[in-house]
Amino acid sequence: MKTKFDYKILDNNVGIVNQILPHKNKWAWDLYITSLQNNWVPSDISMSDDINEWKNGTITDDEKHLVKRCLGFFAGSESLVSNNLLINAYKYITDAECRQYISIQIKEETVHNHTIVYICDSLNLDINEVYEAYASIPSIQAKDAYLIQVTEDLDAAAQKYSPDSHEFRKAVLNNLIIYYIICEGTLFYSGFAMLLAFNQQKKLKGIADQITYTVKDESNHVKFGVQLINTIAKEYPELWTPEYQATIKEYFDKAVELEVNYAKDVLPRGILGLNSSMFGDYIKYIANRRMESINLPYKYDAPHNPFPWLSEIMDLDTCTNFFEGRVKSYKTGALEDDF
Ligand code: MN
Numbered sequence: 345m346k347t348k349f350d351y352k353i354l355d356n357n358v359g360i361v362n363q364i365l366p367h368k369n370k371w372a373w374d375l376y377i378t379s380l381q382n383n384w385v386p387s388d389i390s391m392s393d394d395i396n397e398w399k400n401g402t403i404t405d406d407e408k409h410l411v412k413r414c415l416g417f418f419a420g421s422e423s424l425v426s427n428n429l430l431i432n433a434y435k436y437i438t439d440a441e442c443r444q445y446i447s448i449q450i451k452e453e454t455v456h457n458h459t460i461v462y463i464c465d466s467l468n469l470d471i472n473e474v475y476e477a478y479a480s481i482p483s484i485q486a487k488d489a490y491l492i493q494v495t496e497d498l499d500a501a502a503q504k505y506s507p508d509s510h511e512f513r514k515a516v517l518n519n520l521i522i523y524y525i526i527c528e529g530t531l532f533y534s535g536f537a538m539l540l541a542f543n544q545q546k547k548l549k550g551i552a553d554q555i556t557y558t559v560k561d562e563s564n565h566v567k568f569g570v571q572l573i574n575t576i577a578k579e580y581p582e583l584w585t586p587e588y589q590a591t592i593k594e595y596f597d598k599a600v601e602l603e604v605n606y607a608k609d610v611l612p613r614g615i616l617g618l619n620s621s622m623f624g625d626y627i628k629y630i631a632n633r634r635m636e637s638i639n640l641p642y643k644y645d646a647p648h649n650p651f652p653w654l655s656e657i658m659d660l661d662t663c664t665n666f667f668e669g670r671v672k673s674y675k676t677g678a679l680e681d682d683f
C-alpha cells in the first residue's frame with residue numbers, strides 16, 4: 345500500500361485521508377501553529393476615536409478618499425484570495441499539513457473580510473462606494489480583473505488537461521505564484537503602507553491596529569506560499585525552468601504597473617508624507633524581497649525602502665498587545681525585512 349511519503353506535493357492524491365502524522369511538510373504544520381496562536385477578532389478593536397476623527401474634521405477629504413479606495417481594493421481582493429483557496433488551492437494541494445494550513449488561512453481571510461465590514465459599519469461609509477469599487481474604479485478593477493482571470497485560467501486548465509499532466513501542474517504553480525507572491529506578497533503591501541501611514545500621524549488608530557494585525561496574518565500567508573512554491577520547484581524541477589522564471593519576472597513588472605496606477609488614483613495629491621511616485625519604488629523594494637525568497641535571479645534597482653517608518657510598525661514585537669491573555673507574543677521579528 346502506498347503511503348503519504350510515496351506522493352509528491354502536486355500528485356493529486358485526493359483519495360487519501362489527511363494523514364498529518366508522521367510529519368512530511370512540517371514547515372506547513374509549524375505555520376499552522378503560528379496562525380492558531382495569532383487569533384484576533386476585528387470587533388475587539390475600539391473604533392470610537394476613529395469615529396470621532398472621521399466626523400469632527402480631523403480626517404481631510406483626501407484622507408477619506410484614501411481610506412475608501414484602500415477598503416475598496418481589500419473588500420474585493422480579500423474575497424478573491426479566499427475564493428481561490430477554496431476553489432483551487434485546497435483542491436489541488438492535497439498534502440495533509442498544507443491542507444491544515446490552508447484551512448486556517450481561509451478562516452483568516454474570512455476575518456479580513458469581516459474587518460472591512462466592521463470599518464464600514466463603524467464609520468458609516470457608503471457601502472456601494474466601497475463594495476462596488478472593484479467594478480467602478482479602473483485602477484482597482486484592473487487589479488481584481490487580473491486576479492479573477494488567474495482563478496478562471498486554472499479552472500479552464502482543469503477542464504483541458506489531466507490532473508497529473510505537466511501542463512496542469514504548470515497551471516497550478518502559476519496560480520499559486522500569482523496569488524501568494526504577486527497578490528498577497530506584493531499588491532497588498534501598498535494598501536497596507538497607505539493605511540498604516542495614519543499611525544505616523546496618530547490618526548485612525550483603530551484602522552491602523554486592524555491593518556497591523558492583518559499584515560501579521562498576511563506575512564504568514566506569504567511565508568506559506570514561498571515554502572510551498574519552493575517545495576514544488578524542488579519536487580518538480582521540470583516546472584521551474586529559466587523561461588518560467590522569466591515569466592514570473594514579467595508578473596512582477598505587471599504588479600509594479602498596477603500599483604503605480606493605483607497609487608496615482610488613491611493619492612492624487614501628496615498626503616500623510618506619501619505621494620504616488622514613492623509607491624513605484626516601494627513595490628520594487630518589496631518585489632525584490634519576494635523574488636529573492638523564491639530564488640529568482642532578478643532584482644529591481646530599489647535598494648531602499650522609501651517608507652522606513654514602516655519597518656518599525658511592521659516589527660510585530662513592538663506591536664501593542666491589546667488581546668491580553670490571548671495573543672501573547674508574535675513569532676515574527678522585523679516583518680519588513682522578513683516578510
Ligand atoms: Mn487576507
Ligand code: FE
Nearest residue numbers: 425528562565
Ligand atoms: Fe492572505
